[in-house]
Amino acid sequence: MVLRLLSKTVIHAYESTALYHELYKGLDPERVISPSDLERLPFVDKHLIKEAGARAVASGLNCVAIQNTSGTSGELLFLQRSQEEFSFIQAFYQELIRRIAPTGPRAILLLLDVPGHGTPTPVPTTNFVLQSSIVSKFGAARTEQILKNRYDMEGIEPHVSSLAGSLSQIIILTNYLESENSLLPGLEIKRISVTSDYMSPAIRRRLARYWRCDNIVDRYSLSEMFGGASSCTQCGGFHFDPILVPELVTLGSLKVTRSGSGRLALTSLYPFVQMQPLIRYLTDDVFELRPSPCVASSYFYLGRVGHCLIDTFGSQDVLISGSALYDTLDEYPFVVRQPASELAGQGRTSTGKPFVRGSQSFKDGRRLVVLAVAVHPDALFSAHEKRKHEEGVRTTLLRRSPHMRALVSGGEASLAVEFVTMDDQALKTFDRQAVIWTSA
Numbered sequence: 001m002v003l004r005l006l007s008k009t010v011i012h013a014y015e016s017t018a019l020y021h022e023l024y025k026g027l028d029p030e031r032v033i034s035p036s037d038l039e040r041l042p043f044v045d046k047h048l049i050k051e052a053g054a055r056a057v058a059s060g061l062n063c064v065a066i067q068n069t070s071g072t073s074g075e076l077l078f079l080q081r082s083q084e085e086f087s088f089i090q091a092f093y094q095e096l097i098r099r100i101a102p103t104g105p106r107a108i109l110l111l112l113d114v115p116g117h118g119t120p121t122p123v124p125t126t127n128f129v130l131q132s133s134i135v136s137k138f139g140a141a142r143t144e145q146i147l148k149n150r151y152d153m154e155g156i157e158p159h160v161s162s163l164a165g166s167l168s169q170i171i172i173l174t175n176y177l178e179s180e181n182s183l184l185p186g187l188e189i190k191r192i193s194v195t196s197d198y199m200s201p202a203i204r205r206r207l208a209r210y211w212r213c214d215n216i217v218d219r220y221s222l223s224e225m226f227g228g229a230s231s232c233t234q235c236g237g238f239h240f241d242p243i244l245v246p247e248l249v250t251l252g253s254l255k256v257t258r259s260g261s262g263r264l265a266l267t268s269l270y271p272f273v274q275m276q277p278l279i280r281y282l283t284d285d286v287f288e289l290r291p292s293p294c295v296a297s298s299y300f301y302l303g304r305v306g307h308c309l310i311d312t313f314g315s316q317d318v319l320i321s322g323s324a325l326y327d328t329l330d331e332y333p334f335v336v337r338q339p340a341s342e343l344a345g346q347g348r349t350s351t352g353k354p355f356v357r358g359s360q361s362f363k364d365g366r367r368l369v370v371l372a373v374a375v376h377p378d379a380l381f382s383a384h385e386k387r388k389h390e391e392g393v394r395t396t397l398l399r400r401s402p403h404m405r406a407l408v409s410g411g412e413a414s415l416a417v418e419f420v421t422m423d424d425q426a427l428k429t430f431d432r433q434a435v436i437w438t439s440a
């Protein structure tokens with residue numbers, strides 16, 4: 001099915017948008033029939049789509065919604081969605097539910113999100129969905145009531161049994177309930193699905209412990225794309241939905257790679273996306289393809305481009321990934337984090353990313369990498385303990401970074417980790433993009 005839709009996707013974009021018509025001229029777009037044929041076509045990115053404006057929008061469709069990106073990487077990108085694609089998605093998922101939906105009462109899902117991406121694409125689901133968002137204590141108390149309530153409705157289960165939403169909202173809810181010592185009798189959460197942010201093992205363990213639920217799925221998604229990828233407990237990686245075509249490209253020369261790490265490019269398939277086709281859309285995210293026991297390819301998330309230390313002068317390998325950094329630092333409660341909201345808490349319970357800065361320089365043919373980690377001024381440890389923790393971070397980070405480890409043991413690089421305390425002014429210089437690595 002994917003092959004047929006891929007061919008239609010390229011032809012639709014070529015015939016109905018001025019941008020792709022220009023980009024694909026002379027490239028035989030009608031001969032793109034398999035994912036490897038995509039390599040003949042150029043990439044597009046957020047900047048190009050934004051610049052193209054109406055020229056990137058397909059003609060002859062009825063716009064009914066505007067969606068936008070989160071803005072974490074700078075400017076917002078606005079995308080138009082049509083009645084035609086919304087109607088197709090409705091019909092497609094209704095048919096899917098008719099064929100595979102379980103019998104019996106419908107489960108209640110609590111969806112926690114802060115609206116920020118424009119009008120969402122409505123997607124039919126087998127769950128009965130209750131919505132809430134937490135931006136204040138009042139919102140947290142209301143959400144607690146939604147969880148505690150018993151619902152006496154025919155064909156519906158009596159209690160909420162699934163949680164879904166952005167990772168920060170789910171952490172805020174967990175923090176709130178923990179601080180209130182709230183008892184939730186009758187509540188049994190069978191599934192948690194989180195989006196929007198990378199979930200490190202430390203955060204996963206914390207959610208699993210509090211909710212007594214091991215079925216936690218991390219969803220990778222982009223507001224630009226319909227569909228995404230889900231984490232898999234079997235292989236530990238992500239599997240992309242079959243309505244997207246993923247490609248990994250080398251970080252320097254943008255050549256397609258079928259193993260190792262690379263920047264992710266995505267193609268969203270027609271007719272799920274019609275009005276704003278995105279073909280070979282370069283994301284800011286780095287993944288690694290690893291051998292997998294699963295049928296679908298396993299993609300491991302390494303972080304945003306700016307969060308990864310990349311060997312731009314040599315192999316193009318990821319020397320230290322953003323995910324290795326977060327996996328390591330999330331284990332240390334005294335690391336300062338971005339305050340995501342007044343309810344976010346600090347230390348271990350904060351929803352924000354750790355404040356960390358890395359720099360690399362070159363001296364006498366060696367790469368010198370220094371990582372400065374912001375720690376709370378009131379973190380009480382002796383000079384000896386501080387050194388022990390710094391060494392702990394360094395050792396764990398190297399264990400999770402095979403390319404960097406090889407350079408360090410070969411004498412070609414050094415890694416130093418230092419804990420620093422920063423005043424409020426210094427902390428304000430960390431922006432939402434949170435670019436970590438700089439080169440000198």
Ligand SMILES: [Zn+2]
Pocket residue numbers: 232233234235236237239292294298
């Ligand atoms: Zn798997």
